[in-house]
Amino acid sequence: MSSSSLNQAQSYGTVEKLSAIALDLRDEYRQPHQTPWIIGFSGGKDSTLLLQLVLEMLLNLSPRERKRTIHVVANDTLVESPVLARHLDNVLEKLSAAVGPLRLPMVVAKTTPKIDQTFWVNLIGRGYPSPSKMFRWCTDRMKIQPTTQYIRDQVSASGETILLLGVRRTESTQRRRSVERHENGMRLNPHTSLQGCMVYKPIVELDTDEVWQTLLQSQPPWGGTHRDLVTIYRNAGGAECPLVTDKSDAPSCGSTSSRFGCWTCTVVEKDRSAAAFVEAGYDDVEPLLEFRDWLKEIRERGDMRMAVRRNGTLNFVGEGRLIPGPFTLEARQEILSRLIGIQEEVDFPLIRQEEIREIKRIWADDFKAVTESTDA
Secondary structure, eight states: OOHHHHHGGGGSOHHHHHHHHHHHHHHHHTSSSOOOEEEEOOSSHHHHHHHHHHHHHHHTSOGGGOOSOEEEEEEOOSOBOHHHHHHHHHHHHHHHHHHTTTTOOEEEEEEOOOGGGSHHIIIIISOOOOOOSSOOOHHIIIIIHHHHHHHHHHHHHHSOEEEEOOOOGGGOHHHHHHHHHHOOSSSEEEOSSOTTEEEEOTTTTOOHHHHHHHHHTOOOTTSSOSHHHHHHHHHHOSEEOOOOOSGGGGGGTTOSSOEEOBTTOOSSSSOHHHHHHHHTTOTTHHHHHHHHHHHHHHTTOGGGBOSSOTTSOOEEETTTEEEOOSBOHHHHHHHHHHHHHHHHHHTSOOSOHHHHHHHHHHHHHHHHHHHHHHHO
16 A cells, blocks of 8 residues: 555544554565564654554464564663653563564564763763753764664665654644655655665554554553553653654754653753653652753853863854863763762662763873873
């Protein structure tokens, strides 16, 4: 079924739309080739529904028809909201346990940034100021690079791959424009930057009410219920930051809408989602919200920033106004000390020992460079 056939489903009721989606998924999966599917899974409502519909399609096939491998890929920035991080890990754990008994050709994976590109290594180690709309250094390093590398690995192994995304036309004006910009009248569209990767958007014509209606009236094939997911959305008053595989989609992170994603996000003025979690009684979120606000505040303090950038230059803008460089070493040490203290308070992993070792290695290199420059 082509995308034009699916577009006709816009005027259908929910049952008819879901039937059309199921038939489309089945038809695409049974195409005479072995190109693997990759499902971008964020743990939010849209990607959860997409995953459920794919599994239901597979279970309606006989085991001998389930020939093509399906990768379920989640991205962990290592600074995800603890509320969503726990939910995501719970779903992935249940899914991994169900793959064998259900006889599904499925691989469950979670991508993370390289150790030298994590949020804390960049902010505390290199002293990068907390992200802003003008310097959004986080999305590419923590979201795009890890996931696109996974996709490239599958393209290298199979020659081609199909990326399934739970994006919807009515999700937002920006999403509608993005969908329309990449449509080519066919079911599969070439990825804008990943050669050998085709993009498939099965639920693009569903609206938000239809997504929730379907989830609330069904149980996930991997077991349990969608109750926790509903509770998260109700308490957060927002939406998830979706999996991102292209820089043109980066504004989905740190947008003005209330989204729950990285708890460290300082691109937004106020983290309304985290504040809503605090109001709902998630006590371990409050210290994180206060720390996030402090990271945003010290970004603007001249005494916490160096004048010289990491490349040794001074950056001026306008009429000679100096743009400060990275956080001072003293500021970085204070950030790390506070972070470790909060980690002990909330009893949730916020920074790994490997990151601390990498941070201290960078500090040692920076100190050595400053010493050699002074001696010269």
